Amino acid sequence: MAATWEASVTESINAVYLLFSAYLVFIMQLGFAMLCAGSVRAKNAMNIMLTNVVDAVVGTISYYLFGFAFAFGAGSRSNPFIGTAFFGLQGVPNESYDYSYFLYQWAFAIAVAGITSGSIAERTQFGAYLVFSFLLTGFVYPVAAHWVWSPAGWLNPVAAGGALLFGSGAIDFAGSGVVHLVGGVAGLWGSVVEGPRVGRFDAFGRPVAMRGHNATLVVLGTFLLWFGWFGFNPGSFSKILVPYPDAPHQGNWTGVGRTAVATALAGSTAGLVTLFGRRMLVGHWDALDVCNGLLGGLVAVTSGCAVVEPWAAIVCGFVAAWVLIGLNALALKLRFDDPLEAAQLHGGCGAWGLIFTGLFAKEEFVVQAYESGEVGARRPFGLLMGGGWGLLGAQVVEVAAVAAWVSVTMGPLFYLLRKLRLLRISAEEEIAGLDISRHGGYAYAAHPDDNHRYGLYSEYVRIQDGPRS
Template identity: 70%
Template structure:
């Protein structure tokens, strides 16, 4: 993280200090002071970089509150407590399982290309490779994946199923994917010392694939196996809107996620105190600022494109659609945020808005029900972000962010050839295959054991009343009457 200490040799100073009796002592004294000052600078560098990483981890963790508010506003009032509790437990259960297994499987180096082998339970921590702040940052990413999936299966999933899938996803499924693409040992990592996939590795800087596509595919299988909510489609197969109960919470959650994304994307540099050219005003701090700008522009463009696109398609302005469009832009730019120019981020956001609109139309045609559009948003826009990076990654930025490999491929449309695009297509296929097998099998087993979906009676009454002891918004007479009808004590 920080630079190595500067060296000082007393023997080099002797000729400069003359032949006096005190020359040796003076040279040793000067070098001792020099080395002490140098070590202080190194210590300061570590402190600055770790503080930056911890602050970024706090921002990413704040996204969990954003997910909670977004989910709460997007479901009906009778399921508010349920979805809020699942978001709390994503963080709590995810913390223990990522501590016990997940971090080791993801970053336990040295290891093979497919799975990590060290640091279980944070043994031998801190190490020259990782400090505690890095664990906290990666844990915040892991629970974000579980939050994506919870939105896809909201309003109809048994509480025990939430606990099982969240623990499995954060403790095993997601860590293995992050090892493939983010660990220095991963088979498709751009940080490998040799044998890079297609000469480049996969450039998925903050996780359009590793985070967003993984959460989306997991949610896709859960929602497919469960089937749509009661009343989501009529007898003729036409979609019926089951609107969330609070646009206010949706907007609040969106802004909290926007705020957290500045830890998600710029924070993925891990350190800030790194110069690209010694003594220059331009360095990693500049790249971090550019990443924040590309993130902002992609989200803003996607929001406006969705606003006017939906106005043309349905004839009115819809705040929920705009919020989802904004988040879709963020999901798309996440993979390439550090290696593209701001103008390319605008294009990324524009296309992502139409990808989301198209995925939602397709979902309706296929009678697929996702209460938060999580699969369409994180899956469709995440996949577009993976392709976008392979098309628009700029050579200079790629070499800055991933140094040490001269001639590394970059974006196809920027003159870098098709090797990066080939690597990114492999990434999409690998994620879809692994998550489909692992999470699809888990959801299928839960379904066969009758642990996945709640009963029709519970779904009609709402999970707050049947599973959590009462409604989030208390209307005493109404609640008492429902309890009598259902025989709930």
């Protein structure tokens, strides 16, 4: 009886910890909303806030009906979720964790669509958001998640009953590739297919600044995202009360603390490097650049946060900052327009994070995270730590596989929407602003240009409708 009671308490604590982590990850939706709202021009603030809400609610239904089944289905039993019952699949091995595990994975899934929304902000028809959010959350993201996180996945580092890729499998602990690279590549294709915003580049191809309207919201959103990341990364241990046989006084509870420290160090380093790097390049201190740099560091460390030393997290953040700065410079040269730098930040820094893990993962921490600290267990680990090429090879394969998968699904989708004239709004509507042309008014109190802009748009609508009988 005592053993049963102890097991019950352990499972209860693990479930509560997982739920608490899910709540932290869900707070990131608020962070995305504030970051996006502050990063766009005032005339599109209502639109971008609505799309963030829609990404969450549409993604919830899509993931419930289909996504969870595609991500974690394996077997013939059904569980409490419609999608997994519909497909005749089993969600997770231990059914006592179904609900809390589903909620945690759901919080990850709806974050992906939020990433993509930022890339196509200020020029996209609202209906297009409904379409890509449903498909991205219900099918595209779950397939990538299945590859890496499901025991049946071909990239999984602890694949049940099968050989590991290169004897290692890919380590993507909290989703630099599964979440951020997926969202970043989807946003890349959305931006490419739509093209830049009206006025973003002049007649000679030179970039024209289109600054966001509210730095306060950007900073608020950044801190909310950073706060949520402490559920995103440490929460990915799922079960906190797992002791390590090779270290009697250690367990996942110590790994959780180390993961949180690595997360904070990588983000802080990237923010600091971006601060000084951009100061050298543009000649002034910029809070918005620091915010994006900080987020780039958090994205990058998400893959290896549980398997690297804190000092390595600093290296991760340092390189992530320069990856972001370099990709932003390249984007301007290529006349690529991403209002929130989402493709560069989540895609570029997410890819770097996977490579970083293949270079700096420590064997002791890999065994703890993926073998529960089993005594005598050996695992491939970081190349620069003496662990050979196996892990790094698997990480490179994940980068290529995820990028290819998202490209062959989301690229054609955006192209089809464009062909059907369902993707981009008209130039006149874009100039007037989505809030006044599509959502009935501005998000803020009237300003002096409102009447003039509304008059111009009303005249445009009158001309398009033609004379009335």
